Amino acid sequence: MRPFYFLIMTFLYWNTTPVNAQFYQTTSAEIRFFSSAPVEDIEAVSKEGIAVLNSDNGEISFKVMMRSFKFEKSLMQEHFNENYVESEKYPAATFKGEANSKIDLDSSTPQEVVFKGDFSVHGVSRPRDIPVRITVKNNGKALKLESQFDVACKDHDIKIPKILWENIAEVIEVSVNAEFQIITK
Amino acid sequence: MKKLLLIQFLLLCSILQAQDVDSLMANLSEEKDYRVQATFKSPRLVLLQTNETQKAKNLAFWVGHRFGDIGGEFGGSNTLFGLDIATDLYLGFDYGITDALTVGIGRSKFNESYSGLVKYRLLWQEEDSMPLSVTLFGQSSWITREPFSRNEFDKESDRISHFFQVIIARKFSPGVSFMINPGFLIRPEAQVQDIDDSDNLFALGIGGRVKIFKRISIIADYTFVNGLSRPDDLQTDYYNPFGVGVEIETGGHVFALNFQNSQAIIANNFIPNTTKSWSDGGVRFGFMISRNFNLGPKKIAN
Numbered sequence: 001m002r003p004f005y006f007l008i009m010t011f012l013y014w015n016t017t018p019v020n021a022q023f024y025q026t027t028s029a030e031i032r033f034f035s036s037a038p039v040e041d042i043e044a045v046s047k048e049g050i051a052v053l054n055s056d057n058g059e060i061s062f063k064v065m066m067r068s069f070k071f072e073k074s075l076m077q078e079h080f081n082e083n084y085v086e087s088e089k090y091p092a093a094t095f096k097g098e099a100n101s102k103i104d105l106d107s108s109t110p111q112e113v114v115f116k117g118d119f120s121v122h123g124v125s126r127p128r129d130i131p132v133r134i135t136v137k138n139n140g141k142a143l144k145l146e147s148q149f150d151v152a153c154k155d156h157d158i159k160i161p162k163i164l165w166e167n168i169a170e171v172i173e174v175s176v177n178a179e180f181q182i183i184t185k
Numbered sequence: 186m187k188k189l190l191l192i193q194f195l196l197l198c199s200i201l202q203a204q205d206v207d208s209l210m211a212n213l214s215e216e217k218d219y220r221v222q223a224t225f226k227s228p229r230l231v232l233l234q235t236n237e238t239q240k241a242k243n244l245a246f247w248v249g250h251r252f253g254d255i256g257g258e259f260g261g262s263n264t265l266f267g268l269d270i271a272t273d274l275y276l277g278f279d280y281g282i283t284d285a286l287t288v289g290i291g292r293s294k295f296n297e298s299y300s301g302l303v304k305y306r307l308l309w310q311e312e313d314s315m316p317l318s319v320t321l322f323g324q325s326s327w328i329t330r331e332p333f334s335r336n337e338f339d340k341e342s343d344r345i346s347h348f349f350q351v352i353i354a355r356k357f358s359p360g361v362s363f364m365i366n367p368g369f370l371i372r373p374e375a376q377v378q379d380i381d382d383s384d385n386l387f388a389l390g391i392g393g394r395v396k397i398f399k400r401i402s403i404i405a406d407y408t409f410v411n412g413l414s415r416p417d418d419l420q421t422d423y424y425n426p427f428g429v430g431v432e433i434e435t436g437g438h439v440f441a442l443n444f445q446n447s448q449a450i451i452a453n454n455f456i457p458n459t460t461k462s463w464s465d466g467g468v469r470f471g472f473m474i475s476r477n478f479n480l481g482p483k484k485i486a487n
Contacts, residue, residue, distance in 0.1 A: 023206070027213055048217070052209040061210045067219040073479050074240040074284065079436065082223050083399055088359045091216075161400075164436060183209070 022105070022182065024053045024143050029178035031064050033151075035169040042076060042168065044069040053143065053180055058099025060115055062176075065092050084158050085122050093121040095130065105140040124156040132176075143180040148173065221310040224318055224356040225364075225394055226402065227439040228279065228287070228304070229473055231428030232447055232455060233366055233390045233406045236320040236354035238304050239281030242481030247291065249275035249450045249473045256466020267469050272448035275473075295449040295458075297330040310356060320352040322368075326453035328376070343375035348452045350390070359396070366390035366408075370456050378458065379421040387413040388456050394432065404441065405429040410456055424462045426455050428471075441473040 029049030035042040048068040053060045066087035071077040081087040097117015104111060111134045119128040128149070135144040151172045153160055160168045225235035228245070239245055253270025254260035260267050277291025277300075285306040292299050301324070308319040328344040338344050350368035357363065368388040377384055392406030408426045415423070428445030446463050447455035450473075461467025 023209055025209060025213060050210070050213045052206045052213065054206050059206045061206045063210065063214065065217065065219070068217070073243075073481065075243060075437070075477060075479065078222050078240075082359075083434075086359070161435075167436070 022055045022140075024055060024180035024182055026051050026178045026180045029062070029064070029145075029176060031069075032175045032177075033069075034173045034175075036173075037165070037167050037169045039166040042071070044071045044077070044080070046070065049176070049178060051178060051180065053145075055103050055105060055143070058101075058103060058113070058115075060095070060097055060099070060117070062095040063092050064094075066121075067091065084153075084160070090121070090123040093119075095119045095128070097128075097130070099132075100129075103134055103136075103143075105136055108136055110135045119151075121151065122156040122158050126155055137179075141182045145176065145178045145180065147176045150174070216313075218311045218313045221312060221318070221356050224310065224354050224362045226432055226434045227441065227473075227475060229441070229475075230364075230392045230394065230404050230406045231430045231441065231443045231445060231473075232426050232450075233364075233392050233408065233452070234304065234320075234322050234350065234352060235364060235392070236306065236318040236352045238285065238287040238306050238320065239279050239477075240479075241281050241284045242479065243281045244478045244480055245279045245475045246478070247275060247277040247279065247473065247475050249273070249277075249471070251445070251448055251450060251471040252469050254461060254467050254469055255444075256468070258466075260466050272469065273450045273454070275450040291451065293326075293449065293451055293454060295451075295454045296326075296328040298326045298328045298451070298454065300324055300326040300451050300453065310354070316355060318352075318354045318356075320354070322348075322350040322352055324348045324451065324453060326451060338375050343373045346370065346372040346376060346453045348456065350388075350452070360402075361393070361395055363393040364391070366392065368452070368456070370453065372453075372457065376457070379419045379423075381416050381419050382421075382423075382457070383414055383416060386410055386415055386457055388452075389413065400434045402432045403429070404432045404443075408456065410459070421460060422462070423457075424459050424467075426459045427463060437477040439475045443471045443473065444468050445471060 027050045028047055029051055030047045031049045032045045046064050046068040049064040051062040066085045097115040100114045100116055113132050113134055115130045115132055118125045130147055130149050132145050132147040151174055153170055225237050228237045251273040253264050253267035255266045264270055274294040275291055277289055279287050279289035281287050287304040289302040303323045305321045307321055310318040325347045332338050348370045350366050352364055352366045354364035370386045372384055374384050388408050388410050390408040394402045394404045396402045406428055411425055424446055426447040428443050430441045430443030433440045446461045446467050447459045449455040
């Protein structure tokens with residue numbers, strides 16, 4: 001009974017833990033966004049993005065709290081949270097997706113990968129293809145991810161009053177800069 | 186054997202669990218406790234101060250107005266429902282030294298008074314741990330008008346009064362906020378209009394706002410003065426100040442369009458001197474407008 005049982009369990013373990021399954025995580029991803037309008041440029045930054053990446057199947061999950069964005073003017077920060085993204089109702093922006101190509105952990109040259117998935121902000125989720133440049137560091141112990149993409153306010157039901165069109169851009173430029181560390185079991 | 190099986194099974198489950206991007210994310214998402222923002226849109230409600238202060242290095246310019254009685258013997262069509270009359274005008278500047286500390290100066294038509302205020306945010310409501318915001322408010326006022334009678338102000342200090350208030354506020358939901366403001370007015374005997382009235386007065390304010398649209402709120406506040414330390418049998422009819430209004434926020438401006446029975450704008454004047462009542466047409470229209478100027482650095486720090 002016993003040898004047979006251990007055989008089954010070993011088989012199950014072996015089956016559920018593929019040899020090359022590797023997870024990376026970060027809790028300090030830097031997310032910036034930039035709005036360029038005739039009257040003023042507005043920039044905000046958060047360094048509290050959290051994310052997990054499975055390098056085996058390219059699955060990624062990314063999350064940043066809207067409240068963690070810092071603005072140069074604190075009244076702007078209040079208006080951003082209160083009037084635009086309504087962060088009490090919709091506290092976080094998220095992205096969940098999968099890479100369309102394999103991440104090569106042995107290569108140290110930057111790789112261009114597109115993550116296909118759902119990007120959600122202000123409670124509205126949109127399918128997006130996000131281009132990401134991945135650089136493998138420290139022999140695969142760390143991954144650097146860089147990405148730039150645009151977010152249109154109206155895609156996510158973020159309403160800008162007509163009288164403020166000169167102050168706030170309709171399309172916001174977002175850039176992400178994150179260093180993922182390998183999760184050691 | 187069964188026990189071993191169970192342990193094996195649980196171990197297997199936990200490994201399966203750890204395999205998932207989502208479960209790893211769930212382990213990471215320990216949410217930070219952020220300060221609740223914008224309990225009120227403005228440092229002032231209708232008559233009372235709110236727990237809000239100026240942002241650091243931001244200057245606000247204030248313009249306030251109180252018109253005359255809408256009805257009663259002083260109102261009606263003769264004064265275009267009070268619009269011909271200005272019972273009080275207020276011009277002031279408030280400056281945020283830090284996000285927690287605001288100083289301000291102002292001048293009121295009522296009693297031709299100059300006032301200085303200090304506001305300090307003691308406690309900030311947080312999403313999880315701290316249920317309330319508490320702000321301390323102090324305001325001194327200096328009456329500069331000519332004396333009504335020769336011996337009204339014997340000495341210069343007879344013209345000065347002080348008002349202190351503790352503002353306890355809570356934002357219950359994105360649209361609903363309330364506050365309770367216990368306060369104390371210290372005034373010299375020379376400023377007491379009714380001979381039986383006490384010099385110093387306790388006041389207890391309550392106020393709230395309900396958002397009806399994202400940028401438009403209904404605001405109201407009521408201040409108990411009668412029935413606290415004020416004697417009951419006075420010659421003059423004093424009423425408790427009560428105001429309701431609509432508050433409109435447009436970026437750097439906040440407009441409040443109000444109806445209230447108090448003739449004066451600053452607490453040092455309206456706490457002791459509200460002689461008009463809502464019931465006999467003594468209610469008046471008024472407004473309070475603030476324009477915010479950011480005097481801080483233009484570039485983001487990092």
